[in-house]
Amino acid sequence: MNDASSEDVFQNLISSNDTFLFDCDGVLWKGAKAVPGAAAVVNFLENLGKQVIFVTNNSTKSRDKYVDKLSSLGYPSDKEKIFGTAYTSALYLKHIAKIDGKVYLIGNESMGEELDNVGIKHFGIGPDNVATSLDYDDIKRCKLDEDVNAVLVGFDGHISFSKLVRAGSYLRNPNCLFLATNSDARLPLGDCKHVVPGTGVMVASVCTVAAREPDVWCGKPGKFMFECIQKTIDINPDRAIMIGDNTKTDIVFGKQNSLKTLLVFSGVSSRDSVNSILESSDPALKEQVPDYVLPSLGDWAEFCS
Ligand SMILES: O=C(O)COP(=O)(O)O
Numbered sequence: 001m002n003d004a005s006s007e008d009v010f011q012n013l014i015s016s017n018d019t020f021l022f023d024c025d026g027v028l029w030k031g032a033k034a035v036p037g038a039a040a041v042v043n044f045l046e047n048l049g050k051q052v053i054f055v056t057n058n059s060t061k062s063r064d065k066y067v068d069k070l071s072s073l074g075y076p077s078d079k080e081k082i083f084g085t086a087y088t089s090a091l092y093l094k095h096i097a098k099i100d101g102k103v104y105l106i107g108n109e110s111m112g113e114e115l116d117n118v119g120i121k122h123f124g125i126g127p128d129n130v131a132t133s134l135d136y137d138d139i140k141r142c143k144l145d146e147d148v149n150a151v152l153v154g155f156d157g158h159i160s161f162s163k164l165v166r167a168g169s170y171l172r173n174p175n176c177l178f179l180a181t182n183s184d185a186r187l188p189l190g191d192c193k194h195v196v197p198g199t200g201v202m203v204a205s206v207c208t209v210a211a212r213e214p215d216v217w218c219g220k221p222g223k224f225m226f227e228c229i230q231k232t233i234d235i236n237p238d239r240a241i242m243i244g245d246n247t248k249t250d251i252v253f254g255k256q257n258s259l260k261t262l263l264v265f266s267g268v269s270s271r272d273s274v275n276s277i278l279e280s281s282d283p284a285l286k287e288q289v290p291d292y293v294l295p296s297l298g299d300w301a302e303f304c305s
């Protein structure tokens, strides 16, 4: 593991890579605020002619909404270079699973927007508080739709008992496909004192009630995310680097796709967590060790003028 803070290492990474894949939450921004200096670095790389790609597990924005967020925070915002899980899960359902029925969605408006874009029927967005007691008459009011043949779980701030009744009931059918966007446990929101539950919390609830694991993960480190990128963008893994803040998702994703990896400490994973991975004798954890570490992407801004 190398420290990437010096200008020599930065220049070396520029000359040895044509493609820079950036995770978003915790690398480019925390909540609504950009990571200081990060936009200057990303624009510098883009102006050098490097291929800049955004790869995020966050399902709360469609590609169009990411264009708006990236540009409002000063980042390049080419829609074709943005891969979020709202988009990739819609691609999976349309082109791989070729779903012809309905999707029960534990998710959000942006996921619905991407499903609409590819013509997939869905329902489930928004509050669902039908069952308020454990009385079976009440639970029966959660009507089940016979046409559902997939359950998709992403970020849903309205996750509820009723939604779990429905998801568990649909997934009792082994032919009902179970898709999840990502397993991130928490979202990094900067100086916030609260713990912010991530999509992993919602997916874990559905896994528990359904007694099943997802058939497909549409985000990092799942392989479908990289397949989506490769379908439209030419990447030579030998000359590409994945920059992320989470060892479990970003670094494993980079390693599994033979990319170089760089971990920043501005988001989920800390230097201490990397040290305990390094000290551990569990061979499975080795996949989480990045090639490079850097406190924050913005630390390179001083080399970009
Ligand atoms: O939404 C999340 O949990 C993480 O999103 P990220 O992949 O951009 O860090």
Ligand SMILES: [Mg+2]
Pocket: 023, 024, 025, 026, 027, 244, 245, 246, 267
């Ligand atoms: Mg992140």
